[in-house]
Amino acid sequence: MIDVLVIGGGNAALCAALMAREAGASVLLLESAPRAWRGGNSAHTRNLRCMHDAPQDVLVDAYPEEEYWQDLLKVTGGLTNEHLARMVIRASSTCRPWMRRHGVHFQPALAGTLHVARTNAFFMGGGKALVNAYYRSAEALGVQVRYESPVDRLEIVDGGFRAAWCQGERIEARTCVLAAGGFESNREWLREAWGQNERGEWPADNFLIRGTAYNQGVLLRHMLDEHGADRIGDPTQAHMVAIDARAPLYDGGICTRIDCVSLGVVVNANAERFYDEGEDFWPKRYAIWGRLVAQQPGQTGYSIIDSKAIGRFMPPVFPGARADSLPELAARLGLDVDTFMRTLNAYNGACRVGRFDHTVLDDCATSGLFPAKTHWARPIDTAPFYGYALRPGVTFTYLGLQTDDTAAVRFGDRPSANLFVAGEMMAGNVLGKGYTAGVGMSIGTAFGRIAGRNAALAARGQSAGHGAVKDEEAHASA
Amino acid sequence: MQALEALTRDAKALANGTPVPMSAAETEVARVMQICNACRYCEGFCAVFPAMTRRLEFATADVHYLANLCHNCGACLHACQYAPPHEFAVNVPQAMATVRGQTYSDYAWPPALGSLYRRNGLTLSLALVAALTLFLVLGAVLQGGGLAALWKTDLGNDFYNLFPHNLLVGLFAPVFLFVVLALAMGVRAFWKDVKPATSGADVGGAAAGEAAHDVLRLKYLDGGHGDGCHNEDDAYTLKRRRAHHLTFYGFALCFAATSLGTIYHYAFGWVAPYDLPSVPKLLGAAGGVLMVLGTAGLWHLNRTRHPLHGDAAQKPMDLGFIALLFLVAASGLALWLARATPALALLLCLHLGAVMALFATLPYGKFAHGVFRTAALLRYNTEKRQPNPIGLGSD
Numbered sequence: 001m002i003d004v005l006v007i008g009g010g011n012a013a014l015c016a017a018l019m020a021r022e023a024g025a026s027v028l029l030l031e032s033a034p035r036a037w038r039g040g041n042s043a044h045t046r047n048l049r050c051m052h053d054a055p056q057d058v059l060v061d062a063y064p065e066e067e068y069w070q071d072l073l074k075v076t077g078g079l080t081n082e083h084l085a086r087m088v089i090r091a092s093s094t095c096r097p098w099m100r101r102h103g104v105h106f107q108p109a110l111a112g113t114l115h116v117a118r119t120n121a122f123f124m125g126g127g128k129a130l131v132n133a134y135y136r137s138a139e140a141l142g143v144q145v146r147y148e149s150p151v152d153r154l155e156i157v158d159g160g161f162r163a164a165w166c167q168g169e170r171i172e173a174r175t176c177v178l179a180a181g182g183f184e185s186n187r188e189w190l191r192e193a194w195g196q197n198e199r200g201e202w203p204a205d206n207f208l209i210r211g212t213a214y215n216q217g218v219l220l221r222h223m224l225d226e227h228g229a230d231r232i233g234d235p236t237q238a239h240m241v242a243i244d245a246r247a248p249l250y251d252g253g254i255c256t257r258i259d260c261v262s263l264g265v266v267v268n269a270n271a272e273r274f275y276d277e278g279e280d281f282w283p284k285r286y287a288i289w290g291r292l293v294a295q296q297p298g299q300t301g302y303s304i305i306d307s308k309a310i311g312r313f314m315p316p317v318f319p320g321a322r323a324d325s326l327p328e329l330a331a332r333l334g335l336d337v338d339t340f341m342r343t344l345n346a347y348n349g350a351c352r353v354g355r356f357d358h359t360v361l362d363d364c365a366t367s368g369l370f371p372a373k374t375h376w377a378r379p380i381d382t383a384p385f386y387g388y389a390l391r392p393g394v395t396f397t398y399l400g401l402q403t404d405d406t407a408a409v410r411f412g413d414r415p416s417a418n419l420f421v422a423g424e425m426m427a428g429n430v431l432g433k434g435y436t437a438g439v440g441m442s443i444g445t446a447f448g449r450i451a452g453r454n455a456a457l458a459a460r461g462q463s464a465g466h467g468a469v470k471d472e473e474a475h476a477s478a
Numbered sequence: 479m480q481a482l483e484a485l486t487r488d489a490k491a492l493a494n495g496t497p498v499p500m501s502a503a504e505t506e507v508a509r510v511m512q513i514c515n516a517c518r519y520c521e522g523f524c525a526v527f528p529a530m531t532r533r534l535e536f537a538t539a540d541v542h543y544l545a546n547l548c549h550n551c552g553a554c555l556h557a558c559q560y561a562p563p564h565e566f567a568v569n570v571p572q573a574m575a576t577v578r579g580q581t582y583s584d585y586a587w588p589p590a591l592g593s594l595y596r597r598n599g600l601t602l603s604l605a606l607v608a609a610l611t612l613f614l615v616l617g618a619v620l621q622g623g624g625l626a627a628l629w630k631t632d633l634g635n636d637f638y639n640l641f642p643h644n645l646l647v648g649l650f651a652p653v654f655l656f657v658v659l660a661l662a663m664g665v666r667a668f669w670k671d672v673k674p675a676t677s678g679a680d681v682g683g684a685a686a687g688e689a690a691h692d693v694l695r696l697k698y699l700d701g702g703h704g705d706g707c708h709n710e711d712d713a714y715t716l717k718r719r720r721a722h723h724l725t726f727y728g729f730a731l732c733f734a735a736t737s738l739g740t741i742y743h744y745a746f747g748w749v750a751p752y753d754l755p756s757v758p759k760l761l762g763a764a765g766g767v768l769m770v771l772g773t774a775g776l777w778h779l780n781r782t783r784h785p786l787h788g789d790a791a792q793k794p795m796d797l798g799f800i801a802l803l804f805l806v807a808a809s810g811l812a813l814w815l816a817r818a819t820p821a822l823a824l825l826l827c828l829h830l831g832a833v834m835a836l837f838a839t840l841p842y843g844k845f846a847h848g849v850f851r852t853a854a855l856l857r858y859n860t861e862k863r864q865p866n867p868i869g870l871g872s873d
Contacts, residue, residue: 111521
């Protein structure tokens with residue numbers, strides 16, 4: 001019998017598999033996707049949010065625990081578990097040597113991302129390079145990997161894992177780690193979770209999925225509905241970004257983001273503004289715009305800029321609608337020209353231009369306008385003008401299984417002795433809502449490693465260890 | 479013919495005042511770069527991506543420049559979230575390689591020869607070796623002595639007894655000079671297109687130094703992290719870099735041996751053949767061994783490359799060049815080892831035929847990559863020292 005069965009094939013699953021294998025357990029990893037699509041959403045990621053008290057190779061300055069925690073507290077509005085969050089934060093400061101040993105390379109922050117050069121360590125080549133490195137390392141260490149192997153149900157007796165069913169095959173194992181992702185790829189479930197709004201729309205029908213098509217949430221639903229596992233999070237909460245409306249339904253990834261919001265205005269389908277585009281630096285705000293757009297009629301928005309903005313934001317993957325006048329642009333975007341011009345004229349007239357500086361929270365703001373634009377407000381007056389239609393892009397959902405600092409799945413508030421969870425399936429414990437760049441990989445890495453370590457311990461009949469993996473110890477045993 | 483059609487098309491377009499349309503391969507590079515520029519995950523791998531981030535649009539000259547900057551290491555393909563089977567079907571190394579091949583023939587001088595060689599590299603290389611060898615054999619036979627001239631023991635280790643020194647100089651010097659001229663004309667045309675697109679600044683000392691370092695160390699086959707590039711799969715390997723180093727430095731040693739021999743001959747009157755432990759012999763023997771090992775490695779790596787790397791249509795050109803280099807080195811070594819045997823005459827014909835074939839095809843085959851890539855690296859190291867025209871980096 002296999003010691004540790006890992007269900008899932010992304011970052012958290014691979015971290016668990018590697019840890020368990022390093023601890024001497026036999027490990028079988030089941031990835032539902034074919035090899036070409038392996039790695040789930042991890043293949044689309046680009047960095048890891050890392051605590052550090054002093055400059056560390058690719059990371060500049062310092063990003064102390066308290067600042068990281070305050071950032072997390074702010075974006076989640078307090079919907080987080082401080083004990084688990086701080087555990088993830090501390091683990092993020094020591095895990096990189098372990099990642100490097102398994103072949104992950106880091107690089108300095110990318111051009112145009114200097115805002116996160118202090119807080120985030122970028123993977124060289126991005127998340128797919130990380131996923132490739134982990135699979136190579138896992139295979140070299142003797143982890144068995146099976147692709148196209150979705151698991152649809154588990155046998156659990158009195159909170160104890162017995163076996164998993166994969167395409168009619170019963171697979172027994174001493175312990176199991178669940179790291180099979182959220183349910184963001186499941187359109188039906190998203191529709192059901194978001195329901196119908198006051199306009200009679202089904203908002204989720206207009207969502208695009210930024211990541212994998214394989215996170216169908218089959219196991220998550222099975223655990224919640226059929227095994228009554230303790231749950232965490234709200235099914236409508238997710239990492240959601242405003243992306244180009246022309247993005248593919250799945251796997252559009254990073255390049256479909258529209259990063260010019262803070263440089264112009266955003267109007268909805270009624271050609272009206274609805275939120276302060278200049279509230280804060282874009283990297284701190286991009287993750288709320290998916291939700292904002294989801295609340296607009298038709299779940300769409302239009303980011304409008306003029307030629308002063310060109311070259312100041314990440315170039316978009318698709319060219320924008322372009323026009324030499326604002327009415328022409330409105331017509332091209334299918335917006336009501338009169339309302340659009342009223343909105344733009346009101347905005348342009350309200351701009352109190354100071355010293356424009358996109359690198360600081362500058363003093364260019366509107367006056368007497370609702371909603372205000374509090375920074376980087378400059379009249380949109382220099383042709384040519386550009387417009388990008390936006391849609392909500394779901395990255396991953398936060399509904400998951402409740403866990404603790406052993407990564408155990410819990411039933412009736414009691415931890416399972418041999419069933420663990422990591423990654424998106426439990427990220428909601430730390431992220432009740434909101435998002436800050438790179439924190440998903442911090443959670444996945446910290447909990448994946450805890451889950452793998454504890455699964456290996458449980459397979460030997462030992463009890464689970466509390467708290468993050470101690471990297472000095474991991475070093476000594478390696 | 480293709481080159482002629484392209485010229486006619488471009489001339490018409492210019493006459494009509496419309497911009498020269500891009501070829502399908504160039505359009506593909508521009509499309510892919512648009513996607514990459516919105517992602518940028520691969521920035522740490524090589525020079526192509528930092529160069530890309532200095533641009534928002536990719537015109538023909540940018541595409542030619544970036545294509546020749548690409549070393550076809552494969553890192554960005556294996557790391558790409560948009561690589562096939564993704565619907566964006568991003569394959570940077572392949573798109574770049576296709577354009578690169580096109581630039582070798584578009585910039586070749588005179589142009590007609592470029593497309594001729596590119597179409598059937600391996601066959602043509604070997605046929606050329608055979609033809610030239612036969613030509614030399616016939617020459618030796620007709621010179622006197624008949625067939626017996628080819629299997630003689632009285633050459634006394636001295637190949638000049640078969641082909642006198644001045645005959646060899648008369649054969650090789652014009653070819654060598656033509657090669658230098660053709661390559662210079664080709665890279666001059668490339669430079670004229672690419673320089674304005676890469677800041678227009680002149681190459682400074684520091685940029686030239688760094689470019690030389692990048693070329694001589696093959697910096698961009700190290701993956702940006704030192705573990706190397708890709709060959710058959712997503713694992714990093716230093717094999718390609720090492721095999722290329724063996725080939726390159728082996729070639730350089732052989733070239734040095736020949737140059738030194740020329741100096742010995744004309745300046746000091748020390749006439750070949752040289753034997754150990756003379757400096758030309760040491761250089762030549764070491765260079766020959768390195769080239770044999772290096773080209774054998776490159777051949778093997780080329781045959782086992784991941785099918786999505788590079789442009790499959792250029793494999794014959796790659797292999798033709800590798801085969802010629804191998805043949806030159808191996809026949810040179812054999813010639814030395816068999817210097818006291820009757821096989822000397824035939825081996826000499828083969829060796830000279832191979833060297834002649836190699837030189838004759840240098841400007842129109844894979845060798846061009848060294849010249850064009852060096853030019854691209856000079857432009858890269860110059861451009862990156864100029865202020866970034868895109869304000870994004872500071873935001």
